[in-house]
Amino acid sequence: MSNFIPHIATVEIPVSNLAQSIEFYTEILGVTVIFRGETQAMLSFEAKGVPTLFLVQTENQQRLSFVNSFTGVEHTIIDFYTENLAEFRQWLMERKVEVGSLNVNPENGLGGFGFKDRDGNMLSACNVLHEHQ
Template sequence: MTHFISRIATIEIPVSNLETSIDFYTTVLGVFTDFKDQNTALLSFHQKGIPTIYLVKTEEFNPLSFINNQSKIEHSIIDFYTPLLKDFYKFLEKKNIEVGPLNINEEGIGGFGFKDPDGNLLSACNIEHLGQ
């Protein structure tokens, strides 16, 4: 069987204020602005195989997140990886960015949620999956 898809190319995120969002994502995530026009911006980690982030200005705004029917926990659709989970958490707190509880298990594996300026729920984890 032929597999046509080999990776995620781009993650598209709705935003209400493009400049504010570019500042947030470049400052918080350390991404670079590869392209920008009046309504969109393409951000990149400048690493091969890592998806780009495409910010799209919209007036029909619905923040990104969903509720798990079983646990009733609000989930993000994007988990960013960091081996320095506790340090990243403290960094966000110092920047007065809304963060959820820091959840770390006995093995030191965990994550937490945080919100961008539009209320899009994002999360960070220190879990590496096969192939990453």
Template sequence: MPCYVTRISTIELPVTNIETSVNWYAKMLNLVVQHKTEHDAMLSFNAKGVASIYLVRTDDSKRNFFENTHTNVTHSVIDLYTYDLEGFYQFLQDHNVEVGELNLTGEFGGFGFKDPDGNHLSATNIAQLGQE
């Protein structure tokens, strides 16, 4: 069978203010603005094979998270990779970003945080198969 899909191209996020969100994502995640209007913006990690972030202005109040029925833990649908989990955690705290508990099991772990619109994001230092 042919392999038509080889990676995630873009992650789309709902936001209420493009300018505020572009500034936040550029600063907090070190993203590069590829395109921006008053209605949407495309931001990039500027790395081959890595998904872009597409911010779309909306008045819709739904955001990108869900609750695990088994554990009642709120999950994001986006996990971002960082080589320095504790450093990134501290960076976000220093910039008054709402962050969850830092969970470490040995040297690996993760934590959740929110963007200005309440979209849930997570950070992990675990590289998945094929990502290194």
């Protein structure tokens, strides 16, 4: 077992308009801009150990998501943690963010929902914490 990689450093996200995307991610996720260039920006959460988000402006139309070959369900690449799923979902809808249905297990209250950034990148929010988080 390798001990070379202790955590994820950065998640890179393709965007078509850097300024609009910075506005979206800072407002919706509450991240801070720690670097901004002409075509890329690094955004950071306040929590230690959480990966930074690296927005990269591109003309490429490929966006973040994939379809599960066995279930047909579209999945996200990134799940953001929140304790308040329903409240966060409602808050996103009030800001005209495209959101999916809220899926919560009635037995344990754990679940999540998907939402899209302005470029159509699929993101999601969940209330699941895994060991060591």
